[in-house]
Amino acid sequence: MPKRVDPTERRTLIADALMRVAAERGLEAVSLRHVAAEAGATTGLVQHYFGTKDEMMLFALEVVSGHIGERMEAAVNALGPSPAPRDLIRAMATQLLPLDEQRRADGRVGLAFFAYAATRPHVAEVQRRGSEGLRDFFATMMPEPAATTLLALVEGLALYLLTDTYSAATxxxxxxGYLDSVFGRP
Amino acid sequence: MPKRVDPTERRTLIADALMRVAAERGLEAVSLRHVAAEAGATTGLVQHYFGTKDEMMLFALEVVSGHIGERMEAAVNALGPSPAPRDLIRAMATQLLPLDEQRRADGRVGLAFFAYAATRPHVAEVQRRGSEGLRDFFATMMPEPAATTLLALVEGLALYLLTDTYSAATxxxxxxGYLDSVFGRP
DNA sequence: CGTTTTACATTACAGTCGTGATGTCAAAGC
DNA sequence: GCTTTGACATCACGACTGTAATGTAAAACG
Known part of the structure; x- marks a missing residue:
């Protein structure tokens, strides 16, 4: 057999190509051939690592969640030890907003996946779990109804940022403003 | 020529079929053939009334906005004359939430169009205008930043309702809760 | 050293897509 | 009444899709 290869490395390489295609040309342009071409490979390689297209899509979705998780961890670490709950929540929520090109790309992919999941229950499950985990975490640092509201608010803001309806400042x-109303004005 | 026919009637007939397909099988299942079949017609008819697929999609988007507008008007009228701002806003905002099958169908189509618009600037324009109009109206009855926040919150709630992440009660x-924080608890 | 196994590449297939061309038929206009 | 025209139906086209089958080369393993 040829050089033994790290399969997850190849899979993330493919998933990264997928996300570039999805971010630039929309999720409907995500085909085995386009993704393969973007990755500089052939459809055979893609097929080798993902038996089916849905498998590939699902993996890409997990990569996006991974990105968000990493960014949240980094943002939280940048706060220093034992930060105030409000700062912690703000730092995490901000990572969900598409405020730079990196997060915009992830956001577009995430949005596309919302539509994709609308007719694929098992994909929707993955998303649901992510949102619930986040809300439960928020709920450890603020009243539960406020955590629920905050998460929905952030999601809506993300949507409007993505469509250039709202500016970053807005x-x-x-x-x-919402954090003020929960934690009190500083 | 055959019976002269009301073109907008035919167009809405097609658009309704499109929305049924999109709601049940996702926007990616929306093809000229599927829509035509759902409408009990042929692709020739669809082509006759919409030169191109994009035209058809755009028209369907306008139909969805129309539905929302109609529902808002009805809900507002049901409030009786000169309602309190809070009640008015609540009635309108509620129409944006997919709380019954009718609004769920529209919501799914709307969501699918968000992804569709992500790579079609002129479609995004239509959506943006709708959101801005709504926010401006809200802003006539509440502080502007609150109107901005409310709209994003409602959009986020709609998203989570659509994916069954939040219940209607939640x-x-x-x-x-948010209206309370703006208008004061009753 | 030979065999097996892994990692890919290539090709083929059946299906669907949007679009354009062409055909048919009935009513409106002269 | 004949011609024009609008309202569709039908068919063909090239492009694209996901997937399955097959081929090839090389490294690991006995």
Whole structure:
């Protein structure tokens, strides 16, 4: 056999190509051939690592969640030890907003997956779990109804940022305004 | 020529079929053939009334906005004359939430169109205008930043209702909670 | 050293897609 | 009444899709 290869490395390489295609040309342009071409490979390689297209899509969705998780961890670490709950929540919520090109790309993929999941229950399950985990975490640092509201608010802001309906300043203002109403004005 | 026919009637007939397909099988299942079949017609008819697929999609998007507008008007009229701002806003915002099968169908189509618009600037324009109009109207009855936040919150709640992440009671609770924080608890 | 197994590439297939061309038929206009 | 025209139906086209089958080369393993 040829050089033994790290399969998850190849899979993330493919998933990254997928996300580039999805971010630039929409999820409907995500085909085995386009993804393969973007990855500089052939459809055979893609087929080798993902038996089916749905498998590939599902993996890409997990990569996006992974990105968000990593960014949240980094943002939280940047706060230093034992930060105030409000700062912690703000830092995490901000990572859900598409405020730079990196997060915009992830956001577009995430949005596309919402539509994709609308007719694929098992994909929807993955998303649901992610949202619930986040809300439960938020709920450890603020009243539960407020955590619920905050998460929905952030999701809506993300949507409007993605469509250029709201500016970054507007979205951050709305986020801070809501945090003020929960934690009290500083 | 055959019986002269009302073109907009035919167009809405086609658009309704499109929305049924999109709601049940996702926007990616929306093809000229599927829509035609759902409408009990042929692709020739669809082509006759919409030169191109994009034209058809755009028209369907306008139909969805129309539905929402009609529902809002009905809900507002049901309030009786000169309602309190809070009640008015609540009635309108509620129409944006997919709380019954009718609104769920529209919501799914709307969501699918968000993804569709992500790579079609002129479609995004239509959506943006709708959101801005709504926010401006809200802003006539509440502080502007609150209107901005409310709209994003409602959009986020709609998303989570659509994916069955939040229950109707949870979403309405979040909406009322926010309205309380703006207008004061009754 | 030979065999097996892994990692890919290539090709083929059946299906669907949007679109354009062409055909048919009935009513409106002269 | 004949011609024009609008309202569709039908069919063909090239492009694209996901997937299955097959081929090939190389490294690991006995």
């Amino acid at each position: 979205a951050l203002g709305a986020l801070d | 979403a309405l609770g979040a909406l009322d």
